[in-house]
Amino acid sequence: xxxxxxxxxxxxxxxxxxxxxxxxxxxxxxxxxxxxxxxxxxxxxxxxxxxxxxxxxxxxxxxxxxxxxxxxxxxxxxxxxxxxxxxxx
Numbered sequence: 334x335x336x337x338x339x340x341x342x343x344x345x346x347x348x349x350x351x352x353x354x355x356x357x358x359x360x361x362x363x364x365x366x367x368x369x370x371x372x373x374x375x376x377x378x379x380x381x382x383x384x385x386x387x388x389x390x391x392x393x394x395x396x397x398x399x400x401x402x403x404x405x406x407x408x409x410x411x412x413x414x415x416x417x418x419x420x421x422x
Contacts, residue, residue: 351371354367355367
């Protein structure tokens with residue numbers, strides 16, 4: 334059985350920073366904008382994770398079922414600029 338997913342120390346700090354920013358914001362319009370940005374980031378991360386999983390498993394892409402992910406983001410996820418295996422994830 335695999336070990337549970339854990340946030341890195343940097344991710345924990347970023348989570349705390351964003352939580353404090355949300356708590357400090359009293360403007361409903363600003364909160365709506367922040368919520369939309371977080372939703373976009375969440376869905377982009379979800380799509381990137383699915384892409385990585387497909388690459389690992391060698392499964393074909395499923396068009397129209399997830400958000401498009403920026404090619405630069407995908408290249409950043411690849412070790413050595415897209416060369417080599419995905420064993421660092």
